[in-house]
Every structure is written in C-alpha cells, then in structure tokens.
Amino acid sequence: MVVAFYENRGPVDCPSEIDTSAVAGKTVIITGGSSGLGLCYAKAFVEAGAFVVIADLQPPTVAFEKAQAVFVRCDVTVWGDQVNAFETAVKRSPNQKIDIVIANAGIAGPDVLAGLSCDTPQEPSTKIIDVNVIGTLYTTNLSGWYFRRHHDDPRKGCLIFMSSINGYIDSQSSSIYSTSKFGVRGLMCCLRRKGVFRVNTIAPWIIATPIMRKDFLESVEKEFQSMGLDLAYAQDAVSAVLRVATDPSINGRSLAVVPRQVAPSGYMDLELDDFDEGSTMDRLQKAVLAISYNKYGHTIGG
Template identity: 55%
Template sequence: MLNLINTGSSGLGLAYVDALTKAGAFVVNGDIQPPQTVAHPDHTVFVQCDVTSWEQQVEVFRVAREKSPNGRLDVVIANAGIYGPDVLDGLDDDEPQKPSIKLLDVNLVGVLYTAKLAGWHFHHDKTKDGDRCLILVSSIMGYIDTQGSSVYSAAKHGVRGVMTCLRRKGLVRVNCLAPWFIATSIMPKSFIESTGAQFRAKGVDFAITDDAVLAVARLVTDTSINGRTLGIVPRQLSPSGYMDLESDDFEEGEPLDKLQSVASSLIYGEFGASKGKGV
C-alpha cells in the first residue's frame, strides 16, 4: 500500500486525498482544519497542523510513520498555500506599514520544513525499498509575470528554486506542480464569474481539478520523472490539462546552460552546502 502525507482538507488538496485513497493509498492529511467529509476514512488519518510550525509538521510525520501500514513513507506532497496582499498595498497610508510576510511563511517556509522532514524520513528509512517521491506545489505564477500579489509570486518562484536545487542532490525524487487558476470551492463565486469571463475573452479557461489529480498520479507512479514541473493548464493549451513546462533547463550552448552546468557540478566545501549525508 502506498503511504502519503498531504495537506488536503479543501480545494485541490482534498481532491488529491479523495483520489489517492480511492486508488488504495493510505494518506495522512495534515491541515489546520479537518475536512468536512472523508470519502475513505479507513485509508485516511487527519492531523491538525499549521505548516508554519516546525513542531507541528514534525508531529504529522511522526504520526504518518506510526500509522503507516508498511512502516514507511512513500510520497509527500507540500500542498498548503494561501493568497495575500501585495507588497505595495497601502501606498496612500500616511505612514509606511510593514508588509505581512505570512504568505511567505505558509507558501515557502512551510514547504522548506516539509522538504527537510521528507528528506530526513526517506534517508532514515531502513528498508530502502521502492520509490520515494516529494511533490512541491508552486504555481504558474512562479513562471510568468502577473499583476497579482508580488509576495505570492516571490513565494512560488521560491518553491521552484527549492525543487531545482534538490533535484541535483540525488537524495530524493522531487518534482513540482504549477497550477493555473482552478475554480475550486475555496474561491468566491464572484471571482470565478468575473475572472472566467476575462479568460474566455482571451481564448482560455480555468484549469480543471481532475487534470491536477491526474498530474499528481503521474508524478507518484512514473518513477522516471525527476526534477520536472508539470503545469496544470487550460485544455486549450494541452488536451490532457497538464504539461511539462520545460522551463527549468536551457538549450545546449546557451549562456545559462553553461552556467547551470558549472554551478550544478561545484563542490561547495565549507560554504554550507549539503555533502550528501542527508537533506
């Protein structure tokens, strides 16, 4: 039985939990709020967790290992995320106000905590059997410009950076998801209606939850995929609703390809880089 950790009491996370448990996986769901419904309670355990708390994430992983039917972890999905204000909001205030960084704490720091714990548990698994998979959730906004929140964009670019570094270390199989806008129950209906009209005027639409689920299933089951980002996109751009963004590597001979090749082979010595003894 495949054993997973996921943040999924609403939105896409809940869809992942439902689909994976339906397929027979055992899932530990760490989230602030419990799900309103549980489709397969015999295959799911909920642990209350604020992903910005290292201690609470440690507890989620402890429970996951303890409850795992085979005593190990196979897949970890760092799915928690929120949207928030832009760094330039409040420019008309009489005095400058310190911008909130909660969005960074949830969308990036929480992902770093999850990555560290996943790497540690994978490394300390004495069985060493089977595949181990870490999925980090970035966003299309981690790859393109936007007029939305620059803080959100910074966090999602950061998640992308976590993946592109970890893939070089050879310690975990790691990939990213980068969803376009997906109309889920956590979005206000007014936003869905107004944004959907703007999309259709441009010849695209929302991406689809079912396609995001299929992309997760692909990353979980296809052990040949490592260091890639699957974008969850409108079906006008890809009939399957997801595609490899092919944006984390460069054409052979380009300056950035040369620099990436050199940087990825450097031995950093005492400069603080991992020396291959763990994540």
C-alpha cells in the same frame, strides 16, 4: 549515498496512461489536504488504495474511513506540528513508511504594494511566505529525513511541490504570492540533483477552489473566456500528481495544469527549467554544478 540523479531527458509524456496501482499500499502525506486541490489528491490516492495523512489547520470537509486516511491538525509554519504529522504518519500507516509527500498547503493574499494610499507606511504581511515557502522548507527537510530511513533507493521517496503558473509568469497584482511560487520552483531545481529523493513541481493555472473569492473567480473566468481560455480543472491537477507519483523515472520536472485549449489532457510538461545546450546559461550552470559544496559543509542529507 548521495548522487546527482537529474538529467534532462526531455518532457514527460503527459497524456500517457496512469497506472494508479503503483501507489496502492503506499503512505502519502498531503499538507493542506482538507480543502480544494489537496482534498482532490487525498480522494484520488485513497481510491487508488494508498493510506493518506492529511496535515491541515482544519479537518477535511468529507469523511474518510479510518483505515484509508487520517487527519492531523497541523500548521505547516510550525516545525513541531509538521514533526507530529510525519510521526503520526509512520505510526498510523499500514506500511509504517512515508512514500509520497505533497507539499500542497498554500495561501494567497494582498500585494506587497498594498496600502500605498494609507497615511503612514504599513508593514506588509509575510504570512504568504511563511506558509508557502517556510512551510514547504520544513516539509522538504522532514521528507528527506524520513525517505532516507525508509527507502534504500532515492527514487522510492517522492516529494511533490505545489507551485503555480505564477511561479513562471509576471503577475502584477500578486507579487508576494508569485514570489513564494517562484521560490518553490527554485527549491525544486536545487533539490532535483541531490539524489536524496525524487522531487517534482505541479504548477496550476487558475482552478476554482476556496483559495479565491467567488466574485474574483467569476470575473477572471469571463476575462479569460474572452481570450479563448478556460480555467483549469482540479481533475487534471489530480492526473498531473498521479502521473508523477506513479512513475519512478520522473524527477526534476514541472507539470503545469493548464486550460484544455492549451493541452487536451489538461496538463503538460513546462520544459522551462533547463537551458539550451551550449547557451551562456548552460555554461554557467555546468560551472556551478562542478563546485564541491560538500567540502565546505554545505550539504543536505549528506
């Protein structure tokens, strides 16, 4: 049964207690879980007693016990690799189910207007879109397919997207990356009403990880400090992910991981994906929601 189960019940209470025992015994797939934020999520879920499948191009930089986590070589832009990762998760996990998926693999890179001074026009690379958007679309489709087979209640399947603050603000020097993160945010907004699984987005401010060059990171950190803003912390991204993963009532929200000057807990509900009741956009949104696309065959999971 497909039900539209998103309704705006106001912001998630971010500083509230997180009961990590809720994910003990669950199976979690983390794409791009070998480094940076993905690796922090993997460690946190293992610590909470979950079984973690890391789907990445390269093995994790730390070793896990076989019974706690498994690495599957996977390029998220290759459909067959992702199918293999999901199948391996079902086969290797103690509960033989997939409960939580974190579509985390992502890359950053040059701006679409790079190369304007070259003698001839240079074809811009779309690799960032391939990894951040196409990879996430594949992960989404597979998550839906497995969640439907493994859970009788759509609230039991939990998909978490990795967008960015760049999915919400103008960033003049990273247009392809920002486009990809606006895309991920858009995907969450479209899926949250489907009723096939819970879906939420994490939108981090800059956090020191290998995704950025050290010299760039250092200069940005200085710049921000002059404005009274720190970088955000990986441990706060972990809290945001665990907050979503452990609370079955959270669906359709975007939690930003922010400098602690902005929110003392280091993460907050952005409250930017809904329109004010009675506004023009609210009216148009309601009209679009009334369309029965299923009648015309446009449906997922139906």
